[in-house]
Amino acid sequence: MSLLVVESAGLLTTVQDFGREGYGVLGVSASGAADAVALRLGNLLLENKAGTPALEMTLMGGTFLFPDGAVICLAGANLGAQVDGKALELWRPHAILPGKSVVLGATRDFARCYLCVAGGIGVAEFLGSASTHLLSGLGGWEGRALRKGDMLPIGRLEKNIRRRKLRAGVLDGLKPGKTLRVTRGPQSDWFPEEAGAMLAGGEFLVSEESNRMGLRLDGPRLAARRKAEMISEGTPLGAIQVTPSGQAIILFVEQQTTGGYPKIANVIGADLHCVGQLRPRDTIRFEEVSLEAARALWIEQQRLLGSEERLFA
């Protein structure tokens, strides 16, 4: 069995795949990669299955030794990856020779980078997924973020990796933006004026207190007009809930599965990967779209991501 040895873990590095959707009845949230588009492309570039488990690094990457060598692909944020002082380009398969380490640093653009390995990271599945859920300590590598000294099994290379390349323009269309498209939330009528202003392009700042569970936003105070107590209900991925103090929180991949705060809007499926690439102190805006438009954008994105012909040169 080949290994990946964690020489330094970085700020927050976890094993993630597409998550374990479908266990809401057990109170289990899906978890999974914060930027599922980057994870998919990184894996496909290695001819892995799209949802093969990879390392998700956050803002500051680590150093990872491959005693037996490996073929890897980095996807998402640029963490300045190097081997022996030589830069490793993003979105390209790279052969790492036995005994070499991949060294990553602070981000130069977005929040998360995926280190995908040909053959994948070998961790036991929990409810059909290798994803780490930090709050409950379930899934992934011992249910926790990686630490110095961890040794993770990685897949064995079974064939030669072709030098796959993304077609020109593919990344431009999927580049994580700072304007998030949203549909109205189930309680948007609790905020008659604020919802209007928010959706008309008001600016919000991503707070330092943001993580995989949710992103707290600083900005115009959103006061609910209706003071009725809300009955807790299921919360969709990307829901923007408003606390009694008027703060907006985007519920994200490790979200609580139910909640009792009103939801003013919801990030559309086609923009969820952008949420995963937001950094603290980023300024963001919202733009309202109809359910029909959101669905059309989702279908188009899924078609593109499902078409090897359109993705690869």
Place this chain on the structure above:
Amino acid sequence: MRFQAASDQALLVYLGEEIGAAAHEGVVRLVRLLQQDPVAWIRNIQPAYCSLLITFDATVVDHAEVQVKLSEYETRAEKMPAGNARLVEVPVCYGGEFGPDLEVVAAQHGLQAEQVVELHIARTYQTYFLGFVPGFAYLGDLAEEIATPRLETPRKEVAAGSVGIAGRQTAVYPFATPGGWRLIGRTPLEMFRKDREPMDLIAIGDQVKFRPITRAEFLAMRRA
């Protein structure tokens, strides 16, 4: 039944507008039918007090089609027998280090700690749904006499097994997590174990009763 789009891929189905047995039975029947006879394009079902959040594959169906299918299921679910609820007994060591808020709760209501415990164990609770984290069961309804609001500032970490109350709800924390519920005791049982079938000690629709145990019994059960 009332529908409300929640996101571009999710629909809220409301089976009532207030917390209580009527809405809860509707939710449980619909969940059971959807589990017995799954719909291929439903990606997730999240039940709550009065509602189900249905996440669907938006490349296959839209909100209107989901509504039609769920209306059909609702009609079928109404004809289903209620089914026998399972009774789960949860042993709890009340007060002391395991229930740091027991005295505070008692004082707030002008009661003795023992009276709070008596009121907590007197009722058989409904499991409305599981949420927050795996295995966290929302149980109700707590006796009005001991209903207590959440802490203003949640604790950074609550020990696994802690029994809390919040408003007219009570629950057991399955994992060491942050938490704002008032802690009155702790159970030695594991609420969620991934190597057990079923993983959850308590499931939606179950009835739950709490039984007081001594500290010695707690420690003995922990070791077992």
